[in-house]
Amino acid sequence: VKEKFNDILDRAIALIESRGELADFLEHHRKDEPDLLGLLEVARQLSEADAPQLSERRRESLRTELLALANQAHRPRWTFVPRWSRRVSLSFSAILLLTTGVAAAAGTSSPGTVLYPVKRAAEQARLSLAVSSEAKARLRLLYAERRMEESRRVVDHPRAFHRAINEMSRETIEAEKNASVVSQEKKEDLMAELLALTERQQETLRGVAASAPESAREAIERAVENSRRGHDRAIKMLVGEPEIGKPETPSSSHQKKRAPSSSPAVEPREEKREPSRGENRSGDAEHREEQQR
Amino acid sequence: MTERGSERDLVEKAKQRDPEATSELYDLYVDKVYRYLYYKVGHPVEAEDLTETVFLRVLEALPRFSWKNVPFSAWVFSIARNLVIDHYRRRARRTEVAFEEVGPLFADGGDPHEAAERSLLQQRLEEAISTLTTEQKEVVLLKFFVGLSNAEISALLRKSDGAIKSIQHRGLRSLRKKLESET
Numbered sequence: 001v002k003e004k005f006n007d008i009l010d011r012a013i014a015l016i017e018s019r020g021e022l023a024d025f026l027e028h029h030r031k032d033e034p035d036l037l038g039l040l041e042v043a044r045q046l047s048e049a050d051a052p053q054l055s056e057r058r059r060e061s062l063r064t065e066l067l068a069l070a071n072q073a074h075r076p077r078w079t080f081v082p083r084w085s086r087r088v089s090l091s092f093s094a095i096l097l098l099t100t101g102v103a104a105a106a107g108t109s110s111p112g113t114v115l116y117p118v119k120r121a122a123e124q125a126r127l128s129l130a131v132s133s134e135a136k137a138r139l140r141l142l143y144a145e146r147r148m149e150e151s152r153r154v155v156d157h158p159r160a161f162h163r164a165i166n167e168m169s170r171e172t173i174e175a176e177k178n179a180s181v182v183s184q185e186k187k188e189d190l191m192a193e194l195l196a197l198t199e200r201q202q203e204t205l206r207g208v209a210a211s212a213p214e215s216a217r218e219a220i221e222r223a224v225e226n227s228r229r230g231h232d233r234a235i236k237m238l239v240g241e242p243e244i245g246k247p248e249t250p251s252s253s254h255q256k257k258r259a260p261s262s263s264p265a266v267e268p269r270e271e272k273r274e275p276s277r278g279e280n281r282s283g284d285a286e287h288r289e290e291q292q293r
Numbered sequence: 294m295t296e297r298g299s300e301r302d303l304v305e306k307a308k309q310r311d312p313e314a315t316s317e318l319y320d321l322y323v324d325k326v327y328r329y330l331y332y333k334v335g336h337p338v339e340a341e342d343l344t345e346t347v348f349l350r351v352l353e354a355l356p357r358f359s360w361k362n363v364p365f366s367a368w369v370f371s372i373a374r375n376l377v378i379d380h381y382r383r384r385a386r387r388t389e390v391a392f393e394e395v396g397p398l399f400a401d402g403g404d405p406h407e408a409a410e411r412s413l414l415q416q417r418l419e420e421a422i423s424t425l426t427t428e429q430k431e432v433v434l435l436k437f438f439v440g441l442s443n444a445e446i447s448a449l450l451r452k453s454d455g456a457i458k459s460i461q462h463r464g465l466r467s468l469r470k471k472l473e474s475e476t
Contacts, residue, residue, distance in 0.1 A: 006458040046437035054327040
């Protein structure tokens with residue numbers, strides 16, 4: 001009987017999806033009608049949920065990339081390079097870049113300038129030499145800060161600006177990933193830095209939004225949103241679990257899931273409150289100090 | 294020519310690196326793949342990056358694809374599914390893909406009251422979905438959010454058509470119970 005109902009329900013769902021006549025169908029299944037209607041209502045709510053969409057810009061850039069690949073008769077094959085060999089090579093590159101004046105001169109370069117690739121290569125080399133997750137997280141935070149500053153400098157150059165804020169978001173996410181696997185004490189320290197960084201990012205992005213070209217608005221909004229999410233997650237990581245009895249939001253349960261299984265979750269602390277987004281930075285800082293005490 | 298027939302033609306042409314066919318196939322699947330990945334990883338930027346990787350892998354592996362009782366869609370989504378598994382394995386800090394981690398299910402409405410109401414609905418729906426079993430979540434996601442057919446889901450999850458219908462039934466019943474208990 002259960003099997004049969006599975007089939008009836010599935011046919012009814014298919015009927016709704018094809019916008020067919022449900023009344024006749026229900027007439028034939030009068031006994032199951034109340035049950036069917038309840039389940040179909042749930043199916044309707046699921047089907048009518050607005051779907052997330054890939055941004056038009058990303059969709060077209062991916063299409064261009066795919067078509068470029070499709071046009072190549074043969075894709076270049078990856079040649080096997082031993083892992084140790086890559087490390088040695090990167091280490092040499094890093095030493096070379098870090099000890100030459102070129103890298104120093106490149107340090108203040110902006111996207112689009114001749115020395116900028118040197119700066120990025122030096123950063124990557126330095127990152128490849130970082131062993132611990134903490135060191136990587138700190139470097140990522142530093143790079144995210146640099147990209148933020150660069151975005152301010154290249155706001156009049158759409159392509160470079162785009163790249164800078166995308167890289168800023170990426171480095172911030174990577175920093176958060178690295179920070180999530182370190183010990184609790186270090187994690188709190190890193191999350192506090194992430195918190196301050198994301199606040200500066202939002203401030204900077206809102207500042208440049210006024211002078212940025214119209215085409216960059218969407219990217220700015222997305223970067224602000226990413227930053228805001230990172231900020232919220234950092235707060236939750238610092239504050240810990242919501243109090244018992246307090247309704248749990250999907251994003252808070254999200255945070256709970258994000259806690260690494262290998263390290264203990266942040267202990268629930270009493271008399272903790274979540275700072276509202278409207279709070280100023282000094283308020284947040286005081287709140288964090290209070291938690292640390 | 295049937296829809297499936299035309300898809301078959303597109304796939305065969307795309308295998309020969311025909312740009313128009315590749316572009317059409319991309320249009321057919323990009324939204325579905327992005328939606329699937331978005332709900333699985335819960336982050337728009339990560340979902341975009343994974344979408345890119347899926348299509349690059351599809352293009353790379355397309356010459357090796359053969360029609361052996363597996364719909365093309367199931368093959369594409371198996372690539373996406375494996376990528377999600379790799380993604381979480383690499384991160385190794387979340388053991389289960391959770392619906393609580395998804396972003397907004399509903400787009401913001403123009404009217405603030407309507408938006409608030411939708412937001413409440415979204416929250417209720419997300420909470421209800423989070424109580425489903427992993428396989429129920431997978432079937433609900435693939436069927437109602439991505440729009441795959443039972444046959445496609447069945448090929449992807451390697452379960453019989455009857456099993457998919459049964460999981461769907463149990464999932465919807467569980468959602469209904471949860472949603473009704475909250476009202």
